Amino acid sequence: MTTSVQLSNGRLMPQIGFGVYLMSDVAVCEASVKAALQEGYRLIDTAILYRNERAVGRAIRASGVPRDEILLTTKIWPNDYRYDKARAAIAGCLERLDAGSIDLMLLHQPVGDVRGAWKALEEAVDEGTIRAIGVSNFTAEDLEKLLGYARIAPVVNQVELHPYWQQPDLLPTLEKHGIAAEAWYPLGHGSKSLLAEPAIIAAAAAHGKSAVQVILRWHVQRGFVAIPKSTNPAHIKANLEVFDFELSDAEMDGIGALGKSHPMFRMPRWAKAAVMPLMRPRALD
Numbered sequence: 001m002t003t004s005v006q007l008s009n010g011r012l013m014p015q016i017g018f019g020v021y022l023m024s025d026v027a028v029c030e031a032s033v034k035a036a037l038q039e040g041y042r043l044i045d046t047a048i049l050y051r052n053e054r055a056v057g058r059a060i061r062a063s064g065v066p067r068d069e070i071l072l073t074t075k076i077w078p079n080d081y082r083y084d085k086a087r088a089a090i091a092g093c094l095e096r097l098d099a100g101s102i103d104l105m106l107l108h109q110p111v112g113d114v115r116g117a118w119k120a121l122e123e124a125v126d127e128g129t130i131r132a133i134g135v136s137n138f139t140a141e142d143l144e145k146l147l148g149y150a151r152i153a154p155v156v157n158q159v160e161l162h163p164y165w166q167q168p169d170l171l172p173t174l175e176k177h178g179i180a181a182e183a184w185y186p187l188g189h190g191s192k193s194l195l196a197e198p199a200i201i202a203a204a205a206a207h208g209k210s211a212v213q214v215i216l217r218w219h220v221q222r223g224f225v226a227i228p229k230s231t232n233p234a235h236i237k238a239n240l241e242v243f244d245f246e247l248s249d250a251e252m253d254g255i256g257a258l259g260k261s262h263p264m265f266r267m268p269r270w271a272k273a274a275v276m277p278l279m280r281p282r283a284l285d
C-alpha cells in the first residue's frame, strides 16, 4: 500500500498512482486498470484526450474495490475551455466514467479560456459532481495568474517531473501555495538512458530493487505523487513495491544531481498556444 500526501482540501492522495496515457486500446486499458486496482493502486489518472474514460469506469466497477477508496482523476482539453463548453465537457466525463462523482478534475493545459473553464470546474465542485480541482502543465506564472481570480484553489499541478527534469522554477511556487506536485513521465517515459544512470543502478543494486523502483522511490521521498503507466502485469505489480526500502541522503543527492536544464518533452509555447486548442480528441470510446 502506498503512502499519501495530504491535499489542501484535506483529502489524502496516494503517492503512487496509475496513468493510462497511450492506452487507447480500451480492452488493454480496462484489463490494466483492473490489474492495478487488484494490486492495490488507489489513484487512477485518465483524461478526455486519452479516449479511454469508459474503459476506466468499467474497470473500476468490475474491480470490487469500494469506490470511495479510489481517487479518480480526469482532465479537460483546451478545446472545451469556454465556460459553457467546459460545463458540457464535465457532464461528458461524468457520463463516460459512470463512477459517481469525479474525485479530481484538471485543466490539461494552460492555454485558451482558462478562466471560463475554471469557473465551470468551481461550479461543479459547488454542485458536488467534482470533489477537487487542479491543473496540469501550468508554469509558476500561469498559476499565479489563476490564483489571482480563483475562488477555489487548485490542489495539484500535474507536470513533467523525473530525475532528468526536476522543475526547479516551479516547485517553490507549488510549496508556497500548498499545491501538490504530481509527476507525469515519472520514469522519463521509460527513457533507457535514465534507467541506465550509474547513480540509479548503484542504488538499485544496494537495495535489491530495479532502476524503475529506485526512481519511483525517489519521487516518494521527494514528496511527489507519481503516476507510472504500464500495460505489463509484472511492471504494474513491481511499481507499487517501493515502500519497503529507503534511499539514503547520499543516494537521493546522487539522483538529484542528474537534473538537466530542460524538460524531456518539448513543445514551444507559441505552438502550444496556436495548436493545442485546435487538437480535438478523436471520437470518444
Ligand SMILES: NC(=O)c1ccc[n+]([C@@H]2O[C@H](COP(=O)([O-])OP(=O)(O)OC[C@H]3O[C@@H](n4cnc5c(N)ncnc54)[C@H](OP(=O)(O)O)[C@@H]3O)[C@@H](O)[C@H]2O)c1
Residues within 6 Å of the ligand: 018, 019, 020, 021, 022, 045, 046, 108, 136, 137, 158, 159, 183, 184, 185, 186, 187, 188, 189, 190, 212, 227, 228, 229, 230, 231, 232, 234, 235, 236, 238, 239
Ligand atoms: N498531464 C499531461 O500532460 C500528461 C502527459 C503525459 C503523461 N501524463 C500522465 O502520466 C502518466 C505516465 O506517463 P507516461 O506513461 O508517458 O510515462 P512513464 O510512466 O514515465 O513511462 C511509461 C513507460 O515506462 C515503462 N514501464 C513502466 N513500468 C516499468 C517497469 N517496472 N519496468 C520497465 N519499464 C516500465 C512502460 O512500459 P510497459 O507498459 O511495457 O510497462 C512505458 O513504456 C500517463 O499515463 C498519464 O496518465 C500526463
